[in-house]
Amino acid sequence: MTATHNGYERIGVIGMGYVGLTLTAALAGKGFTVHGVDTQPAVLASLGRGEPHIFEPGVAEMFSEHVGARILVSDELPDDPVDAAIICVSTPVDDATHEPYLRNLAAAAEHVAKKCGPDTLVVVRSTVPVGTSRAVVLPVLRAAWGDGVKLVMAPERTIQGQALRELVELPQVVGGLDEPSLAAGMAFFGGLARQLSLVSTLETAELVKLTNNCHTDVIYSFGNEVAMLAERLGLDPLEVIKATNLDYPRPDIARPGYVGGGCLSKDPYILISTASRAGYQPYLIGNARRLNERLPEHVAGRMVSMLADAKGRADGATLLVLGWAYKGWPPTDDMRGTPIASMTPVLSAAGVSVIGHDPLVSDDMIRQHGGEPVSLADGFAAADAVLVITDHPEYRALDLESLLSGSPVKLIYDSWRIFDEDTVARHGVRYAGLGYEPSRPEAAAGLEGAA
Ligand SMILES: NC(=O)c1ccc[n+]([C@@H]2O[C@H](COP(=O)([O-])OP(=O)(O)OC[C@H]3O[C@@H](n4cnc5c(N)ncnc54)[C@H](O)[C@@H]3O)[C@@H](O)[C@H]2O)c1
Secondary structure (H helix, E strand, O other): OOOHHHHHEEEEEEEEHHHHHHHHHHHHOOOEEEEEEEEEEEEHHHHHHHOOOOOOOHHHHHHHEEOOOOOEEEEEOOOOOOOOOOOOOOOEOOOOOOOOOOOHHHHHHHHEEEEEEEEEEEOOOOOOOOOOOHHHHHHHHHHHOOOOEEEOOOOOOOOOOHHHHHHHHHHEEEEEEHHHHHHHHHHHHOOOOOEEEEOHHHHHHHHHHHHOOOOOOHHHHHHHHHHHHHHHOOOOOHHHHHHHOOOOOOOOOOOOOOHHHHHHOOHHHHHHHHHHHHOOOOOOHHHHHHHHHHHHHEEEEEEEHHHHHOOOOOOOOEEEOOOOOOOOOOOOOOOOOHHHHHHEEEEEOOOEEEEEEEEOOOOOHHHHHOEEEOOHHHHHHOOOEEEEEEHHHHOOOHHHHHHOOOOOOOOEEEOOOOHHHHHHOOOOEEEEEOEEEOHHHHHHHHHHHOO
16 A cells, blocks of 8 residues: 555445446546446446446546547556555445345345455445444444454535535535544545544534435425425415525525435435334425425426417327436436426326427436427427426527427426516416416416405
């Protein structure tokens, strides 16, 4: 082991998905040598060519510069033990039961136990139920190495789209098995992140990560609750939220929006599983998740109904969907937890044909999710209605004047309210957004009924 980076030089990263790839790029950028490991041949083949299989700003550049030198990818760690082995494998939840699946983590721990020794610092970076580092990873390492295991839990907390910056700038949470483990974790992460947030146990670090994500889910769900309520009352949720927040010295309300992605769509279930094993039934977390999951289906239902208003019937209508990834800002091509997945079944059951555009998502992926890929100009020339799902910067900058001139579009549902409503209305097009349906007659009727 050389003396660079507080004694750390050769790092193993197990699991080369979003988390492993971005960490690998950041470590290579800092001068570490990284051995990346994955079990998927297609991932290894593309990384071996220096071509990351996901989009994340700055990562492709790092790979094309360093692959074969500071970045080495394989289906296994080298025989000469690395200084630190960081486990970044997927920890999904079961589709039906929502119970966490930890077999990838156990397999990764077994591989580290086989290829490394007690001098290697082992880092659990995947998001896991509280108690997992101690119950699943530690026994495997102890069985192979005896008592001198150095183990820390240091969760990944970056946002997709800005991961390389945040890996350095966000405080890095580290919890250790014991003092020597924590000291080793501090020395290693001190070579990467500007600030460390040391916590007293592995379990604390595990709960920090779950708490961060569940809090985000709950906060966003409240904005969505306001939107659903405003829709029924015929009010504008953004007007309500802006006035609620303006110079008010209490917590802000979030804007309404879809809440997806690989993490927020599963981490609440991981925390619920942890809670129920500890004998506690959370009040908020499950309901927040259910509301956020229900939103896309609700919007698809509103589209069907508004298309029927605009055309007489939804059956046979063409809908242009802008934004297929789970979010538009920061831009990503990630489809995990994307709202469109629960919208297309509703739309196709109503006979609506979907055409689609996304600046980053591939045509194949759009087809797999039930849409026919189309350019923006062709889409606006063919559609009866437009549904904007993400606030990708390209959509904010659209020239609506020219796209709507001569277009058959009769309705724009602008989920993030990024278009100028007056411009849309000037073209005789109905405008709506999440919880905002200004010309919805039944809402006004509902208000009268309540009076
Ligand atoms: N995506 C994010 O932004 C993000 C952020 C914070 C935390 N996390 C957490 O980090 C973990 C990884 O997330 P991700 O988004 O990178 O997942 P991912 O699915 O994109 O990548 C995981 C990779 O691990 C590989 N893998 C699975 N089992 C393996 C094994 N035994 N050995 C080697 N490789 C194996 C898979 O082939 C895959 O390429 C998860 O626990 C996730 O919840 C993700």
